[in-house]
Amino acid sequence: MEDVLILAIESSCDETAASVVKNGRTVLSNVISSQIALHTLYGGVVPEIASRKHIEKINQVITQALRDASVTLSDITAIGVTYGPGLVGALLVGVAEAKAIAYARHLPLIGVHHIEGHVSANYIEHPDLEPPFLCLIVSGGHTHLVIVKDYGEFEILGRTRDDAAGEAFDKVARAIGLGYPGGPKVDALAREGNPRAIEFPRGKLSDCPYDFSFSGVKSAVLNYLNGAKMKGEEVNRADIAASFQKSVVDVLVDHTMLAARDFSMDRIAIAGGVASNGALREAMEKACRRRGFRFYRPSPILCTDNAAMIGAAAYYEYRKGTRHGWDLNAVPNLKLGER
Ligand code: KG4
Ligand code: ZN
Numbered sequence: 001m002e003d004v005l006i007l008a009i010e011s012s013c014d015e016t017a018a019s020v021v022k023n024g025r026t027v028l029s030n031v032i033s034s035q036i037a038l039h040t041l042y043g044g045v046v047p048e049i050a051s052r053k054h055i056e057k058i059n060q061v062i063t064q065a066l067r068d069a070s071v072t073l074s075d076i077t078a079i080g081v082t083y084g085p086g087l088v089g090a091l092l093v094g095v096a097e098a099k100a101i102a103y104a105r106h107l108p109l110i111g112v113h114h115i116e117g118h119v120s121a122n123y124i125e126h127p128d129l130e131p132p133f134l135c136l137i138v139s140g141g142h143t144h145l146v147i148v149k150d151y152g153e154f155e156i157l158g159r160t161r162d163d164a165a166g167e168a169f170d171k172v173a174r175a176i177g178l179g180y181p182g183g184p185k186v187d188a189l190a191r192e193g194n195p196r197a198i199e200f201p202r203g204k205l206s207d208c209p210y211d212f213s214f215s216g217v218k219s220a221v222l223n224y225l226n227g228a229k230m231k232g233e234e235v236n237r238a239d240i241a242a243s244f245q246k247s248v249v250d251v252l253v254d255h256t257m258l259a260a261r262d263f264s265m266d267r268i269a270i271a272g273g274v275a276s277n278g279a280l281r282e283a284m285e286k287a288c289r290r291r292g293f294r295f296y297r298p299s300p301i302l303c304t305d306n307a308a309m310i311g312a313a314a315y316y317e318y319r320k321g322t323r324h325g326w327d328l329n330a331v332p333n334l335k336l337g338e339r
Contacts, residue, residue: 004077004318007101008311009062011094012086012114013140014045015304016057020069020076021311024319025123029068030301030308033057036181043180044170051089058097065307073105080314083111083324084334085141091330099326110314111324115142115336116152118271120316121298121309129296134265136256138280139272140166140183144336145210145259148269151316154337157259158210165248165274168214172221172244176237186241187277193238195246195279198224202251210259217247245279253283260293269296276300 003022010017014035020028035053039045066072081098084091095111102109119135131151137144143160163171166183173182178189200220203213221244228235260268268288274280281297288295302309 004315005071005075006078006080006110006311006314006318007062007065007073007076008080008112008307008314009058009094009098010082010114010117010305010307010310011054011058011090012082012084013090013305014039014050015306016054016061017305017307018058018062018065019307019311020065020071021308021315024312024315025127027124027308027311028071029065030306031061031065031068032306033061040180043174045087047087047089050087051093054090054093058093062097062101073101076105076107078108078110078314078318080110080112080310080317082114082117082310083328084114084331086114086330086332088330088332091332095328095330099328103326108318109324109326109328110317110322111328112310112313112317113152113334113336113338115139115144115272117309117313118303119146119148119269120313121271121302121306122269122296123312124302124308125298126296129267129269132265133267133269133296134256134260134263135269135271136252136275136284137271138165138252138274140164140170142272143212143214145255146336147263147265152313152320156336157263158208158212158255160212160214161205162213162215163218165212165214165252166272168218168248169274171218172241175222175225176240183274183277186245187279189238190242190245190279193236193240193242195242197236197239198243200224200243200247202247202254204251210255212251212255214248217244245277249277249280249283252280253287256284257287257291260291266292267294267296271298271303273304276303
């Protein structure tokens with residue numbers, strides 16, 4: 001069979017990214033232009049600034065991705081692009097660019113669900129991984145526990161009732177003065193702290209054991225900080241970071257193991273920005289080893305937003321015959337499993 005080369009574009013939040021992926025699993029290039037430094041000034045992503053920066057960067061990033069892969073547009077089979085969920089203005093830049101290239105070069109256009117992309121990051125470094133498997137998706141906007149029944153087909157077992165896991169990391173980071181982006185900073189500081197120093201609550205929901213809730217632990221951290229402030233006591237920020245992180249990681253691992261048992265799944269994957277968290281990777285690995293499960297996780301660079309994962313997802317959509325028309329639009333609140 002002839003090789004399928006996907007040029008993939010991702011611009012849903014604050015990374016402008018392009019990648020060339022061969023047959024869904026081999027990454028020929030992976031260019032990521034991060035806007036983190038810019039948004040750090042404001043303590044979070046400013047949507048209008050993100051859109052403008054995507055417009056400035058997108059052509060350079062695509063040119064670089066083609067150059068790094070040593071290919072030209074004539075070698076490309078199809079264009080894959082994230083069309084949701086995400087920031088509407090940011091998504092529109094990638095979607096418009098993808099449509100323009102596909103139209104000009106007479107190439108098939110494939111809109112990709114951002115979260116399907118995160119899951120597909122696992123295919124890149126694990127050639128043996130094929131559905132079905134259980135996947136915990138933990139990003140800045142999403143927390144889902146799903147069975148990946150087939151490529152691009154998900155059965156949602158659990159989801160967050162309030163904050164996403166990454167959002168909780170970002171909010172706690174802000175509260176303890178670490179700034180944006182919070183997740184990696186909490187991860188780093190937690191290495192110097194004692195995870196058993198403070199007992200923060202583990203969010204459990206009696207009606208659905210696979211659902212998540214992180215607002216309780218977030219409030220507990222804020223209360224702890226306020227209490228210390230009122231008493232004029234110094235706090236140990238590393239202990240807070242480590243204890244908060246442990247509370248979140250314990251719940252993520254517990255719920256995943258429970259679902260694995262209940263649904264007889266013995267292959268477990270993690271995906272999304274929070275999947276790059278050191279403590280989560282270690283705890284999940286250990287829990288899987290103890291039960292004899294195979295554990296899959298992308299390298300940290302493929303966990304956070306990138307276009308290689310979009311190229312992997314687009315390949316399997318291409319194989320299934322998914323094609324989008326010139327009316328493809330950005331869908332900021334696109335649901336998982338929706339097209
Ligand atoms: O998947 P992602 O790059 O973007 C979204 O689709 O949301 O995830 C970003 C989220 C942010 O909330 C960020 O703080 C969190 O992932 N994150 C982490 C780590 N690296 C990124 N959270 C915990 N530990 C990390 N090492
Ligand atoms: Zn993402």
